[in-house]
Amino acid sequence: MNSYVKLKQISKRFPGVLALDNVDFDVLPGEIHALLGENGAGKTVLTNILSGRYQLDEGEIYIKGEKVESDNWSARDALEQGIGMIYQDFMLVEEHTVLENIALADLSIPFFPDYDKIQSTIIELGKKYQLEVDPNAKIWQLSVGEKQRVEIIKALMHGTKVLIMDEPTAVLTPQESDDLFKIVKKLAEEGTSIIFISHKLPEVFAICDRITVLRKGKQIGSVNVSDTNEKELAKMMVGREVFLKTDKAEYKPGNPVIELKEISAISDRQTRALNKLSLTVNKGEIFGLAGVSGNGQKELAEVITGLRPITEGFIYISGKDISENSPRKAIREGIGHIPDDRIGMGVVPDLGMPKSMVLKNYREERFSLKGIFLKKEAIVSYTNKLIEKFNIKTTGIESPVKLLSGGNLQKVILARELSESPPALVAVHPTQGLDIGATEFVRNSLENQRINGAAILLISEDLEELMAVSDRIGVIYDGEIVDVMQTKDTNIEALGLLMTAGKHAAA
Numbered sequence: 302m303n304s305y306v307k308l309k310q311i312s313k314r315f316p317g318v319l320a321l322d323n324v325d326f327d328v329l330p331g332e333i334h335a336l337l338g339e340n341g342a343g344k345t346v347l348t349n350i351l352s353g354r355y356q357l358d359e360g361e362i363y364i365k366g367e368k369v370e371s372d373n374w375s376a377r378d379a380l381e382q383g384i385g386m387i388y389q390d391f392m393l394v395e396e397h398t399v400l401e402n403i404a405l406a407d408l409s410i411p412f413f414p415d416y417d418k419i420q421s422t423i424i425e426l427g428k429k430y431q432l433e434v435d436p437n438a439k440i441w442q443l444s445v446g447e448k449q450r451v452e453i454i455k456a457l458m459h460g461t462k463v464l465i466m467d468e469p470t471a472v473l474t475p476q477e478s479d480d481l482f483k484i485v486k487k488l489a490e491e492g493t494s495i496i497f498i499s500h501k502l503p504e505v506f507a508i509c510d511r512i513t514v515l516r517k518g519k520q521i522g523s524v525n526v527s528d529t530n531e532k533e534l535a536k537m538m539v540g541r542e543v544f545l546k547t548d549k550a551e552y553k554p555g556n557p558v559i560e561l562k563e564i565s566a567i568s569d570r571q572t573r574a575l576n577k578l579s580l581t582v583n584k585g586e587i588f589g590l591a592g593v594s595g596n597g598q599k600e601l602a603e604v605i606t607g608l609r610p611i612t613e614g615f616i617y618i619s620g621k622d623i624s625e626n627s628p629r630k631a632i633r634e635g636i637g638h639i640p641d642d643r644i645g646m647g648v649v650p651d652l653g654m655p656k657s658m659v660l661k662n663y664r665e666e667r668f669s670l671k672g673i674f675l676k677k678e679a680i681v682s683y684t685n686k687l688i689e690k691f692n693i694k695t696t697g698i699e700s701p702v703k704l705l706s707g708g709n710l711q712k713v714i715l716a717r718e719l720s721e722s723p724p725a726l727v728a729v730h731p732t733q734g735l736d737i738g739a740t741e742f743v744r745n746s747l748e749n750q751r752i753n754g755a756a757i758l759l760i761s762e763d764l765e766e767l768m769a770v771s772d773r774i775g776v777i778y779d780g781e782i783v784d785v786m787q788t789k790d791t792n793i794e795a796l797g798l799l800m801t802a803g804k805h806a807a808a
């Protein structure tokens with residue numbers, strides 16, 4: 302079969318880094334082709350070249366066997382040739398309806414769009430590909446999974462032949478991911494090619510036909526899914542064997558460190574997010590909190606770290622009452638935080654690495670005089686140590702952190718929060734978007750902190766991860782804790798049921 306798209310000997314340089322080095326890549330019609338590799342390997346850059354967002358330095362692009370003017374390949378050319386991309390940061394106007402967003406995005410639609418016609422196309426596509434979404438709903442009313450469906454519909458309205466999805470499941474719940482896989486398979490059956498970027502090998506094996514692995518900008522190989530296995534792929538990606546099993550030390554919990562007593566809180570939308578929730582995390586313990594996102598996890602992390610007030614109840618840290626919490630108070634009491642929205646909350650995009658690393662503790666004497674005059678040398682050497690320890694791939698420590706690859710940006714925040722050994726840590730899906738080697742590293746870091754006596758609240762929807770690292774697991778549903786179990790006494794199925802059915806399943 303002839304490829305729909307073929308990229309030949311593509312190279313791309315950025316200041317200080319050869320992001321792609323002679324990469325060959327091709328996609329067959331109707332194929333689901335996974336692009337795998339470590340953080341910073343060049344996956345996003347390669348798809349950005351194909352979609353015309355970046356210009357290549359060297360190489361050739363062929364569409365249906367015909368060579369195009371590769372040097373001037375633009376976003377418009379890509380669109381015209383049916384190459385569509387689903388962006389991670391959805392490009393939707395929150396205050397507009399689904400219908401308005403889709404109409405506005407489509408360049409082929411005249412100035413006064415025929416809303417009735419567009420609406421019926423949305424419904425038609427929805428039926429055909431199980432992309433159901435209410436055309437008249439406002440974007441802010443939609444779940445993440447639904448927003449993604451709107452993006453897919455937008456792409457299909459353009460007559461997309463090749464759909465690029467860059468880590469589409471990173472932000473989805475397990476259930477939403479399953480729904481997405483059905484859509485992707487259906488699209489492929491109908492002849493659309495999918496380029497699927499992911500760090501999760503099980504899902505790659507579940508839905509993909511072929512896999513191309515990149516390592517440090519080089520193409521390591523392309524293999525059929527049926528001819529390979531997870532172990533071999535991990536080795537192709539990382540260059541060594543990877544073990545995702547954390548050896549856990551014996552469970553000997555100490556005194557309570559994080560104690561929440563019947564706390565309630567209100568969400569940004571003024572609805573009740575936490576409802577008289579009580580929870581205790583002890584010294585030397587990893588407490589895993591499972592739940593479908595949107596059940597209060599975000600607000601829970603925020604109240605503990607002082608970002609959101611509680612409306613009733615008490616918060617104690619190591620016995621001290623901090624019910625009237627604030628971010629500075631939380632930092633002073635030694636509460637570390639790996640936030641959910643790492644770009645929005647975790648970093649300032651234009652800062653370089655040294656300032657990003659000491660964003661929270663620059664007031665300390667080792668980094669500044671009275672918090673005003675920064676001790677540059679000390680900060681730089683501290684930064685270099687963390688870069689090495691966390692294996693962060695940078696193009697120079699002073700370049701703005703927004704230029705890092707997705708996973709390496711995560712590592713900056715992880716390095717900052719994990720290197721200080723806080724007595725209490727709130728970690729919100731800390732391995733999301735990380736490659737397999739970095740995931741191994743983060744899990745081991747959490748385990749080390751636990752051995753050193755930290756109380757860790759691990760919030761995640763990744764049940765396998767929760768089962769692998771937690772001592773106890775609680776399930777949050779509608780702002781309440783519905784059950785708490787020792788990890789050894791539960792399993793993924795039972796947790797899944799509690800997550801979706803709440804108290805009814807617990808009773």
Ligand SMILES: Nc1ncnc2c1ncn2[C@@H]1O[C@H](COP(=O)(O)OP(=O)(O)OP(=O)(O)O)[C@@H](O)[C@H]1O
Nearest residue numbers: 315320340341342343344345346705706707708709
């Ligand atoms: N606009 C840019 N300017 C400078 N360097 C960049 C730019 N975009 C990407 N890079 C660099 O190119 C390299 C490849 O980045 P890319 O985003 O493709 O990685 P990735 O494989 O998608 O990783 P991840 O899994 O972390 O998303 C990285 O070293 C990154 O810092």
Ligand SMILES: [Mg+2]
Nearest residue numbers: 344345706707
């Ligand atoms: Mg990427």
